[in-house]
Amino acid sequence: MEGSASHGLGQWVEKVVERTKKIGRDDPRRIIHAFKVGLALTLVSLFYYFKPLYDGFGVNAMWAVLTVVVVFEFSVGATLGKGFNRMMATLLAGGLGAGAHRLATLTGRSGEPVLIAIFVFIIAAIVTFARFYPAMKARYDYGLLIFILTFSLVSVSGYRDSQVLKMAKERLMTIMVGSCTTILVCVCICPVWIGQDLHNLIADNMEKLGNFLEGFGGEYFQESENDESNNDKSFLQDYRSILTCKNSEETMANLAKWEPCHGRFRFRHPWKQYLKIGSLSRECAYKIEALNCYLNSNTTVQTSNIEMKRRVQESCTKIGKGTGKALKELGSTTRKMRRSRSADLYIISSKTAGEELKVQLRMTKLENADILEMVTVAAVASLLFDVVECTQKVAEAVYDLADLAGFKNTDAAVSPESNLVQVQPGSQHVITISE
Amino acid sequence: MEGSASHGLGQWVEKVVERTKKIGRDDPRRIIHAFKVGLALTLVSLFYYFKPLYDGFGVNAMWAVLTVVVVFEFSVGATLGKGFNRMMATLLAGGLGAGAHRLATLTGRSGEPVLIAIFVFIIAAIVTFARFYPAMKARYDYGLLIFILTFSLVSVSGYRDSQVLKMAKERLMTIMVGSCTTILVCVCICPVWIGQDLHNLIADNMEKLGNFLEGFGGEYFQESENDESNNDKSFLQDYRSILTCKNSEETMANLAKWEPCHGRFRFRHPWKQYLKIGSLSRECAYKIEALNCYLNSNTTVQTSNIEMKRRVQESCTKIGKGTGKALKELGSTTRKMRRSRSADLYIISSKTAGEELKVQLRMTKLENADILEMVTVAAVASLLFDVVECTQKVAEAVYDLADLAGFKNTDAAVSPESNLVQVQPGSQHVITISE
Numbered sequence: 100m101e102g103s104a105s106h107g108l109g110q111w112v113e114k115v116v117e118r119t120k121k122i123g124r125d126d127p128r129r130i131i132h133a134f135k136v137g138l139a140l141t142l143v144s145l146f147y148y149f150k151p152l153y154d155g156f157g158v159n160a161m162w163a164v165l166t167v168v169v170v171f172e173f174s175v176g177a178t179l180g181k182g183f184n185r186m187m188a189t190l191l192a193g194g195l196g197a198g199a200h201r202l203a204t205l206t207g208r209s210g211e212p213v214l215i216a217i218f219v220f221i222i223a224a225i226v227t228f229a230r231f232y233p234a235m236k237a238r239y240d241y242g243l244l245i246f247i248l249t250f251s252l253v254s255v256s257g258y259r260d261s262q263v264l265k266m267a268k269e270r271l272m273t274i275m276v277g278s279c280t281t282i283l284v285c286v287c288i289c290p291v292w293i294g295q296d297l298h299n300l301i302a303d304n305m306e307k308l309g310n311f312l313e314g315f316g317g318e319y320f321q322e323s324e325n326d327e328s329n330n331d332k333s334f335l336q337d338y339r340s341i342l343t344c345k346n347s348e349e350t351m352a353n354l355a356k357w358e359p360c361h362g363r364f365r366f367r368h369p370w371k372q373y374l375k376i377g378s379l380s381r382e383c384a385y386k387i388e389a390l391n392c393y394l395n396s397n398t399t400v401q402t403s404n405i406e407m408k409r410r411v412q413e414s415c416t417k418i419g420k421g422t423g424k425a426l427k428e429l430g431s432t433t434r435k436m437r438r439s440r441s442a443d444l445y446i447i448s449s450k451t452a453g454e455e456l457k458v459q460l461r462m463t464k465l466e467n468a469d470i471l472e473m474v475t476v477a478a479v480a481s482l483l484f485d486v487v488e489c490t491q492k493v494a495e496a497v498y499d500l501a502d503l504a505g506f507k508n509t510d511a512a513v514s515p516e517s518n519l520v521q522v523q524p525g526s527q528h529v530i531t532i533s534e
Numbered sequence: 535m536e537g538s539a540s541h542g543l544g545q546w547v548e549k550v551v552e553r554t555k556k557i558g559r560d561d562p563r564r565i566i567h568a569f570k571v572g573l574a575l576t577l578v579s580l581f582y583y584f585k586p587l588y589d590g591f592g593v594n595a596m597w598a599v600l601t602v603v604v605v606f607e608f609s610v611g612a613t614l615g616k617g618f619n620r621m622m623a624t625l626l627a628g629g630l631g632a633g634a635h636r637l638a639t640l641t642g643r644s645g646e647p648v649l650i651a652i653f654v655f656i657i658a659a660i661v662t663f664a665r666f667y668p669a670m671k672a673r674y675d676y677g678l679l680i681f682i683l684t685f686s687l688v689s690v691s692g693y694r695d696s697q698v699l700k701m702a703k704e705r706l707m708t709i710m711v712g713s714c715t716t717i718l719v720c721v722c723i724c725p726v727w728i729g730q731d732l733h734n735l736i737a738d739n740m741e742k743l744g745n746f747l748e749g750f751g752g753e754y755f756q757e758s759e760n761d762e763s764n765n766d767k768s769f770l771q772d773y774r775s776i777l778t779c780k781n782s783e784e785t786m787a788n789l790a791k792w793e794p795c796h797g798r799f800r801f802r803h804p805w806k807q808y809l810k811i812g813s814l815s816r817e818c819a820y821k822i823e824a825l826n827c828y829l830n831s832n833t834t835v836q837t838s839n840i841e842m843k844r845r846v847q848e849s850c851t852k853i854g855k856g857t858g859k860a861l862k863e864l865g866s867t868t869r870k871m872r873r874s875r876s877a878d879l880y881i882i883s884s885k886t887a888g889e890e891l892k893v894q895l896r897m898t899k900l901e902n903a904d905i906l907e908m909v910t911v912a913a914v915a916s917l918l919f920d921v922v923e924c925t926q927k928v929a930e931a932v933y934d935l936a937d938l939a940g941f942k943n944t945d946a947a948v949s950p951e952s953n954l955v956q957v958q959p960g961s962q963h964v965i966t967i968s969e
Contacts, residue, residue: 220576227571
């Protein structure tokens with residue numbers, strides 16, 4: 100029995116170690132974050148160890164410790180948002196609480212608790228309700244919570260502690276010390292910018308869509324049946340994360356708004372435009388989800404409609420490759436913060452392939468074809484037409500972002516003012532894009 | 535100027551009042567929640583007003599006030615989760631913090647702060663890292679935060695306050711008083727059960743999908759062109775909320791696990807199965823999103839392929855109506871917590887219509903048809919086949935839920951043991967379903 104118990108424990112420890120390694124490897128910034136929290140806490144606890152510091156605040160120094168623990172978040176944006184909310188709310192509610200206490204004392208010792216209780220009830224109810232406003236919830240939820248907290252603490256403790264103003268001031272000071280320590284440690288040591296993360300996420304998403312589309316033709320028409328086993332098919336599933344990341348994109352954009360200018364991001368970077376690109380990418384991912392179904396049901400129909408498939412293979416693969424390359428290009432220029440319309444070339448080539456596909460479909464002799472067997476092929480073609488349209492919309496949103504965020508124009512061949520794309524000599528196309 | 539400023543203010547006030555009304559009307563439980571928070575806060579502040587109560591805790595009574603503000607959440611599940619996390623973490627970390635302080639005092643007055651600082655640093659770093667484990671984050675994130683907080687407060691304040699154990703005990707007691715007051719008010723006055731909300735959300739989602747599918751045929755084939763203006767078309771967009779509600783379903787399921795037995799929900803209600811139904815409904819919503827595109831591009835193709843459309847109209851509409859009714863039936867039986875396989879009849883009729891559609895497509899003469907024009911019709915047909923399959927999967931997941939959750943068998947005509955569906959006399963079908 101003991102042996103099996105220790106064996107079970109051994110397995111459990113092994114599992115935990117394995118997971119810990121994975122969590123650290125997935126994002127090494129997490130390990131640094133853990134040490135940063137430890138450091139910030141150790142720093143504020145100095146207020147207890149050094150007598151001159153402790154004499155200033157006394158037991159109120161614990162608010163500094165408490166502040167560090169609750170305000171320190173993984174990203175700079177979240178930490179700044181919480182710190183700012185906490186400081187502002189403490190300032191406002193502390194003042195209001197002291198005022199409420201002063202007003203209540205005018206009614207005498209017996210009337211005071213009744214009046215304070217009424218104040219607390221009303222303020223708590225109103226501010227709690229205010230937390231349901233979507234605009235308030237998005238950016239000031241924590242501040243509203245701290246407002247109720249501080250107002251109640253200051254006005255209620257006033258009944259037992261006559262130095263209400265002093266208490267409110269000390270609470271504010273210690274919370275400021277705690278918040279500032281947290282913010283300093285968070286920003287100065289390996290900062291995690293949530294704006295940068297959102298930027299990368301949006302670029303990643305476009306690249307994931309691109310990878311699927313680029314590989315779709317080969318998979319659907321099974322160009323390379325022989326080396327199926329040693330291929331990594333993960334690119335066919337990667338896009339799925341885009342389907343459900345709307346909420347996290349919105350949260351990230353809200354937090355990014357708190358971040359100051361960093362790297363190539365300004366304070367008022369157009370975060371809203373990232374949400375627009377994200378939502379258009381999601382539209383595209385829905386089409387891809389539909390395409391993916393035909394990929395999975397591939398084996399059941401591959402023998403019967405193989406003739407029909409061969410006919411459209413070239414154009415379909417071209418559309419997939421074109422939109423895929425366009426989306427990857429858009430992802431890559433966004434990631435590098437470059438202004439470039441090079442993706443337009445790929446979109447145009449997909450559109451051309453789309454026209455070819457339409458002609459091929461029109462010219463197809465149908466006398467001998469089984470209509471049912473071509474339904475899936477037709478559905479795939481129809482989805483690919485939609486994907487081209489989606490890609491065009493994503494591209495336009497990315498160009499808007501480049502304008503709004505002032506990405507640098509490092510692409511010498513493209514002049515954004517005239518919307519004229521000139522390709523290097525040797526290439527066949529000289530294309531004028533009019534919008 | 536003054537006039538326009540007061541006019542602008544008037545408009546702003548009007549807007550706020552309008553929004554307030556909307557937020558209250560959308561969910562009147564929010565108004566009750568606001569008053570509940572006010573009540574709970576007023577109740578714990580009694581600790582300050584009554585001398586016998588205050589003498590027990592002193593200034594530590596503020597922890598009770600603080601606890602009410604931060605623990606009181608909208609739903610019972612969230613409140614219980616936070617309250618439980620807070621109490622357990624305070625108990626464990628308080629004990630550990632007192633132990634750490636005792637250990638540190640052994641090294642003498644000068645070594646103590648160094649050792650305490652090292653303890654705080656290590657514990658804060660380890661526990662902060664632990665918050666990244668997905669399983670911990672889902673249910674114990676708040677507990678881990680409070681663990682760091684209490685451990686730091688108790689071990690660090692020990693340096694200035696020799697009665698560490700007394701302090702840890704008082705902190706625990708006041709936090710328990712605050713948590714219990716909050717939980718009592720939250721559960722006893724108009725409780726908001728998040729489990730019930732999740733249950734309703736899942737049922738709603740199935741009904742939304744059903745509404746779309748039921749109406750799809752009529753919209754796509756424009757049966758009722760004349761009364762287009764006075765129709766409410768919102769059912770065509772309602773399903774969109776399902777596409778992105780994965781995260782909130784998961785959060786709700788995690789919180790619902792904290793809730794005790796209530797109404798017809800047991801303590802260990804199979805919440806995981808709700809997530810399964812939710813995710814299958816989402817699969818179905820992705821298909822519907824693809825269908826919806828053809829609905830929107832309807833006007834551009836309606837004249838050209840109208841002949842092709844007329845041919846498949848009846849079967850397509852039947853499939854839509856059948857799956858729509860099946861999903862609405864599944865939603866409605868889930869909502870009422872009934873065990874019934876009545877949706878199977880509709881699924882079978884959709885399958886039959888699907889077979890008819892296949893036959894019709896096979897029999898279609900294509901000599902004169904423009905293949906391009908039938909691509910969209912073929913795509914719609916193909917998506918409808920997929921929707922039938924999806925509906926079948928949703929139905930199976932709902933039947934599993936009925937088994938797992940022990941829904942009552944109120945449908946006399948259906949005997950679940952034999953999987954035999956017998957319909958009332960007068961109906962044409964007596965169908966045996968074998969799986």
